[in-house]
Amino acid sequence: MNIENIKSVYFVGAGGIGMSALVRYFLYKGKFVAGYDRTATPLTESLVAEGAQIHYEENADLIPEPCRDQAHTLVVLTPAVPADHAELVYFRTNGFEIQKRAQVLGTITHSSKGLCVAGTHGKTTTSTMTAHLLHQSHVECTAFLGGISKNYGTNLLLSQESPYTVIEADEFDRSFHWLSPYMSVITSTDPDHLDIYGTEEAYLQSFEHYTSLIQPSGALIIRQGVSLQPKVQEGVKVYSYSRDKGDFHAENIRIGNGEIYIDFVAPDTRINNIRLGVPVSINIENGVAAMALAHLNEVTDEEIKRGMESFRGVDRRFDFKIKNDRLVFLSDYAHHPSEIEQSVRSMRELYADKKITAIFQPHLYSRTKDFYQAFADSLSLLDEVILTEIYPARETPIDGVSSKLIYDNLRPGIEKTLCPKEELLDTLRTKQIEVLMVLGAGDVDNYVPAIGELLERK
Numbered sequence: 001m002n003i004e005n006i007k008s009v010y011f012v013g014a015g016g017i018g019m020s021a022l023v024r025y026f027l028y029k030g031k032f033v034a035g036y037d038r039t040a041t042p043l044t045e046s047l048v049a050e051g052a053q054i055h056y057e058e059n060a061d062l063i064p065e066p067c068r069d070q071a072h073t074l075v076v077l078t079p080a081v082p083a084d085h086a087e088l089v090y091f092r093t094n095g096f097e098i099q100k101r102a103q104v105l106g107t108i109t110h111s112s113k114g115l116c117v118a119g120t121h122g123k124t125t126t127s128t129m130t131a132h133l134l135h136q137s138h139v140e141c142t143a144f145l146g147g148i149s150k151n152y153g154t155n156l157l158l159s160q161e162s163p164y165t166v167i168e169a170d171e172f173d174r175s176f177h178w179l180s181p182y183m184s185v186i187t188s189t190d191p192d193h194l195d196i197y198g199t200e201e202a203y204l205q206s207f208e209h210y211t212s213l214i215q216p217s218g219a220l221i222i223r224q225g226v227s228l229q230p231k232v233q234e235g236v237k238v239y240s241y242s243r244d245k246g247d248f249h250a251e252n253i254r255i256g257n258g259e260i261y262i263d264f265v266a267p268d269t270r271i272n273n274i275r276l277g278v279p280v281s282i283n284i285e286n287g288v289a290a291m292a293l294a295h296l297n298e299v300t301d302e303e304i305k306r307g308m309e310s311f312r313g314v315d316r317r318f319d320f321k322i323k324n325d326r327l328v329f330l331s332d333y334a335h336h337p338s339e340i341e342q343s344v345r346s347m348r349e350l351y352a353d354k355k356i357t358a359i360f361q362p363h364l365y366s367r368t369k370d371f372y373q374a375f376a377d378s379l380s381l382l383d384e385v386i387l388t389e390i391y392p393a394r395e396t397p398i399d400g401v402s403s404k405l406i407y408d409n410l411r412p413g414i415e416k417t418l419c420p421k422e423e424l425l426d427t428l429r430t431k432q433i434e435v436l437m438v439l440g441a442g443d444v445d446n447y448v449p450a451i452g453e454l455l456e457r458k
Contacts, residue, residue: 003107006074010067011035012088013078014054015044017155018170019101021144022076024156025108027051032066036087043148060090070096076104079173080394102175105144109165110180112142115293118169118176118210119187119223121339122286126187128314129283129290131157131166136310137294137303141166147333150312164297169210171203172196176210182218183296184211185241185289189228190338192367204228221248221292223285239267241292243285248292250284255349258323260284264291264304271301277311280318280346316445318343321452328354328435329455331448335363335441337374344381347435354434357384357415359424359451360406361440363391365398368405376409384415386427391442421447425454433458 009026011019014035020043026033027050034053037044044054055062067073075091075098091098099107115134117127124146131143132151140162145155157166169176169184173196189207197203208231214220216235222228224242232238240246244253250262252272260279264271264287271291276283291304299307313319322329328351334343340360347356360379362368368375368390379385387403403418410416419427424447428436433455438448 006031007072008032008066008069009074009076010063011076012085013037013081014047015041016078017146019078020047021155022101022104023047023052024050028158034064034067058086060087063087070094074099076101102170102178105167106178109167112165113163113182114165114167114179115297116167116169116179116181116184118171118184120190120192121336122187123168125314125317126185126286126289127166127168129286129311130293132311133290133294133299133304133307134164134166136307137299139164139297139299147314147317149314171206174206179213181214183293184214185221185293186226186228187223187289189226190336192336219296221289239292241288243288248288250288253284255281264288266295269301271305274305275309277309278313278318281349282342282346321448322455327433327455329452331438331445333441334439337371337378340439341378341381343439347437351435355383356435357431357433358382358437358439359386359444361388361391361442361444362403362406363441364393365390365395365401369398369401372405373409375406380411380414385410386417386419388419388421388444425450428454
């Protein structure tokens with residue numbers, strides 16, 4: 001199906017962060033856009049205000065008439081939706097064109113120069129940072145992001161002129177195999193999604209195949225130390241990066257008084273005294289990767305320096321809600337053991353003399369089963385842990401798998417609490433809080449506003 005010829009687009013799972021960027025894109029293109037999601041959220045409410053028709057009951061009778069025109073309707077599916085979903089069954093039974101989100105994204109971006117960021121973690125911040133560096137420069141870009149940019153209040157950036165499209169390349173369900181990157185960063189390959197891949201070896205093979213998709217005139221920028229043997233085509237340049245070594249790296253790192261300054265070193269330039277707009281130490285490495293992509297695509301040194309300083313971050317990625325001498329409170333999407341470790345170590349660097357408490361909501365039964373010991377190890381870097389029940393997302397429960405697996409394996413002596421979500425506020429009233437982190441990719445973030453109000457009152 002030629003996307004230009006379709007008149008209606010229907011999204012089964014419209015409110016996901018990746019899907020919603022496509023909802024906005026098709027609204028921008030003047031299509032009739034409708035869809036289903038399980039629950040109303042601030043994001044779905046924004047999409048409705050922008051013109052999409054979204055309902056929250058799984059019912060094929062609620063599909064709008066323009067989306068029943070099989071010849072001119074594209075149905076976009078998120079992998080999180082089960083195969084027996086009533087509306088999906090209707091579209092499949094009636095011969096509609098049904099494509100995965102990543103397939104549609106691959107089609108849209110095929111004719112542009114895709115600047116893609118892949119990896120187990122760090123990809124949302126790094127891609128959003130890259131998009132900001134390009135968008136605020138003379139180069140500009142279109143961008144499909146996996147988070148809401150705080151600079152722009154959206155996960156979709158548009159440019160009529162720029163040949164570049166910044167894309168968060170998601171490895172879940174091998175989605176990133178639909179892309180044809182011009183250049184790509186790979187931030188990490190720590191095993192994840194073993195419910196899909198089965199083994200660490202298969203997970204790494206998926207990344208190896210992804211590297212073979214980079215266009216021959218392009219480049220791969222891979223973090224030093226990543227467990228991966230890239231299989232790039234002839235003509236693809238391969239660069240290394242990290243916080244402090246590689247073809248692209250930082251030097252003269254200064255952390256203090258809530259600020260971080262670095263010098264950025266590239267093979268052919270050096271940019272001194274860059275101030276990070278979001279001063280957490282993991283953004284040194286994320287920033288090096290984003291600046292490498294920007295530098296290789298004609299963003300000037302001065303534009304890079306200005307862009308890094310003006311970057312405001314991403315919702316739920318080191319998202320500070322309260323930050324003063326008495327109290328620090330933030331929300332972070334970290335939901336993999338390596339991400340949690342990085343988040344906690346970054347906070348330790350900033351607040352070495354304070355007690356750090358985290359509320360953690362595990363995401364998926366399968367991930368908890370595969371990594372409960374690693375979760376316990378990373379959470380044990382904290383002073384106190386409050387664990388809620390597992391967020392199931394697309395899964396049904398697994399016998400014997402609960403948050404207690406993590407709880408029982410936390411280091412001896414750590415303060416720890418098992419707490420249903422509904423009791424979080426009552427539990428926090430009894431705690432002495434100095435630094436509080438809310439961690440996880442589920443719905444625990446819905447409690448963040450109320451937690452912030454409670455902490456302010458205390």
